[in-house]
Amino acid sequence: MELKLIPREELERARALDDLPLLADMCRANALVAVKRAGSGHLGSSFSAMDVVVHLFYRELNTAALGFDHPDRDVYFSSKGHDVPGLYAVLHALGVLPPEQLLRLRRLGGLDGHPDVGVPGIEANSGSLGMGISKGRGIAWAKRFLGRGGRVVVMTGDGELQEGQNFEGLQAAAAHSLGNLWVVVDRNELQSDKLTDEILPLGDIEAKLRAFGWHVATCDGHDHDELARVFAELHAAGDMPKALVARTVKGKGVSFMEHPQALSEGGGTYRWHAGAPDDDSFARAHAELLARIRERLPDLRLAAVDAIGEGSIGEPESGITTRTRVTDEYVAAAYGDALLELADDHPHLVVLDADLASDCRIRPFELAHPERFHESGIAEQDMVSAAAGMARQGLLPVVNSFAANMTIVQPGNADETRALVRWAVDDAAGNVAIRLAIGPSPRRLELPEAAVGRGAVIHDGTDALLLAYGPVMLHEALTAAELLDGRLQVVNMPWLNRADVEWVSELAEPFGDVFVLEDHAPVGALGDSVRRALDGRAVTVFGVEGWPACGTPGEALRFHGLDGASLADRIALALRARASS
């Protein structure tokens, strides 16, 4: 179907009329087109937040005057980053984003479906929900530290406030008296597809924010006069951080996407949180928005999408892709089915959700076994620990979870610690985790400096190579080498997940056996890195097998066969095995 965008010149006409509700509707129409074209995106909360975002950028923030590179500029970003299509539309209206980029939403080389700081006007990426206030208070603290002007305004969802990290950020911002931090809660009362009160009631949000030491205001988030009044109040509120609870309507601007109508038509489920509308729904929504816009701009001109950035966009590539072949099988649905099937044989099986029941296809379980469906709201830590408590009572909890990654190093002595800290601060490209032994070093080590991804020989040997790291395990490694009497070469290798392939290969080449000594479990660190580097060579990894024993360090090391004497025995055994083979 043919898609049409409202060009920037038309948005400038609305700006000249100083008509913020009109600008908001025009941005809604363009966000709708971008999402329809992308085939996915989040309209419901883009629309509920739109009036606040338009009001901020056209009335409140100094970015219009200073631009997005000035150190004293106001910083705005949304913690619920999935509402970014609305922000993109506003940035297009402001001339920050060209139309052809707006139309490359969720396309290769285009605009991400969630905010990315590589895009002009985007001040912060969004990760898990609940991180925005913490990031914002970090920015606000840094602005004060650096003597920079400008406020930080963070938009959050209401369901998002179920995340405990919000309250860590709220308490820290109050403790640090960050008066330059504002939070706007987009209080649209809906989560991904149900009422916040049905998922997990938030109670009295204003009372919670006040209890955490914030100045709190509230108003209709779609009434620009009220927004102007409340923002003036926040300006006057002094040194405490400020919060506005903006009462909004999810899907605002398109009647059938608005709560409560949308909920009743969806049979209790809100359909417009994520995903592009079908052609008919799109046509109805776009027509409704354009009709209201034309009441103010009768001669509104539209630009055909296909005419914009001709050639630069194109349809999604065909060929062998995950989209070109699709069946009606969903493994996620099978997951939900399996839980339903298991429910009868397992009366103690309970399902815990953190507001992903539809994505995880566990609504059928919820409907069939409401008493065994447990909603924690958007609070994964709490959900997992609560599941542990339920398991302690003999229940069978089923939950979901996530994970992450970075460069990990562990120094073996004081000098190396200094060097690695310097490297992390001065040279490292990304995040670095430095693992440190808290206790005293078992012995003073001479550790030659080495390049990134490389270590150094600290004990010469003839038959076998042992890579180790950290003051404790290096001591055990050296003790083993001393007991093995010149047969074991020990190398300090502090780069747990960053091995220089060439260096490791040359290092290992002369030796019949290669051993790695981990300072924890024998998986996921140096042993695996060395195996990747020596791809095709045998590598024996020593580490803590099973649960770590509780005892004195010496008792625990010996229990796991990781003390110098045990290591010497284990290595000697391997050498004898090779000799006899």
Added chain:
Amino acid sequence: MELKLIPREELERARALDDLPLLADMCRANALVAVKRAGSGHLGSSFSAMDVVVHLFYRELNTAALGFDHPDRDVYFSSKGHDVPGLYAVLHALGVLPPEQLLRLRRLGGLDGHPDVGVPGIEANSGSLGMGISKGRGIAWAKRFLGRGGRVVVMTGDGELQEGQNFEGLQAAAAHSLGNLWVVVDRNELQSDKLTDEILPLGDIEAKLRAFGWHVATCDGHDHDELARVFAELHAAGDMPKALVARTVKGKGVSFMEHPQALSEGGGTYRWHAGAPDDDSFARAHAELLARIRERLPDLRLAAVDAIGEGSIGEPESGITTRTRVTDEYVAAAYGDALLELADDHPHLVVLDADLASDCRIRPFELAHPERFHESGIAEQDMVSAAAGMARQGLLPVVNSFAANMTIVQPGNADETRALVRWAVDDAAGNVAIRLAIGPSPRRLELPEAAVGRGAVIHDGTDALLLAYGPVMLHEALTAAELLDGRLQVVNMPWLNRADVEWVSELAEPFGDVFVLEDHAPVGALGDSVRRALDGRAVTVFGVEGWPACGTPGEALRFHGLDGASLADRIALALRARASS
């Protein structure tokens, strides 16, 4: 030095007198001995919580009547598990733990330094701070679900309330109307070594708890009459969860360990949070406790520790251990030094702490550069996100962090999803994470069932082996195999970090090349497992290198060379290379 324990019979005499303050002091004395003997342990908060713990077990909880195995028993545990020496002493007083076990604190086969459910009377392990309320509300919900009697009483620290997860648990417990859940806050006003108000002020704890929908009471946590009155009030409070903020003194019972005296003598630092006291301090503390105890039990009898469980205890083993060789070098201190050294060259370097400044040796930095030292309190998520915000303003944030592990599987079709969910529910020994594709499957696959750690051939081939998993990547793998015309054998292997070594070895034996196709980065999952299993053989792992591209799934797959056609090219290239070598 000679250590003496108060034997159980003497504690029974105090019980007969119904003298709770006396019982508390006697348990303090025994906890002190156990910690001194162990060489480490947490006395400060063991002592501040002791009166509440003694009052609960001797007056409130039904465990004295029902024992620790009855399903209707009251459940007590502490979220700040480091106060467990105090609980061990009480369990010894109750006859639940024999004296020889109390004396094996932190020893191999003895009592862990943090609670473990393998120990009689211990209801929950403690992990990171802030998890207790969530676990407790899980237990409370399960008790209600199972129709079981008994309350759940969770002890938390006050500094611990800086963790956001507490507020996730508080909000969920209120939403689920868990009237059978009690929380006691040990409000001793001190964190590991400084005042809570210096680390990060908690503000009005009672107001926060009330704002989260809890019934809140407060009293002197060392006054047993007040405790009796408040617990009676909680019993009458109905369906809402209940919290008692108990005003306590850290180190209570030993004058020089009590705040504020301890703080002033420590020059602003509290010395008695962790670690065993030196001989002199121990002697003074023990004498002070015994003097007060003898005021009530003049003929108190003590048992020499060495006479208890003769032979079963012994001194820590000597020989090659991390304790037998110790220098005065601390890499942690070098870390702090390095930060101090870097501070001058890097005016934008800031250090973020989550109440571990002493352990991490960054107090010197704090003292030298207070304006560049940022305290987040015990709130690691918030600290990390705040650091991200600071980095966005050009600062160089330095923080600390942690991680975890479990069995990970990813099914390739609906049947396998059902089978793996069943396995996770029916058979899995530990926690299981099931990764699921949310979208529709690219093709319907026939996946033969396979045992734990094993997969199955889904496409026969002659020259090379490719292991893959999940509906999306299996489709690309099969597409590659179809293009390679009988040369590539494809195996579905859903066990990402659990490979059956024997099976993988036999499977790979006939093939010259082994390839693994990951559904994410090429590290940390199936590729590494196969390398461990095929130790000594070359394995080529395909996965998402660098940051995942944003685009249609097809665009992204092709961008990363993971679509069927690209995979076929990459594999054909490798086969040609082998042929020509």
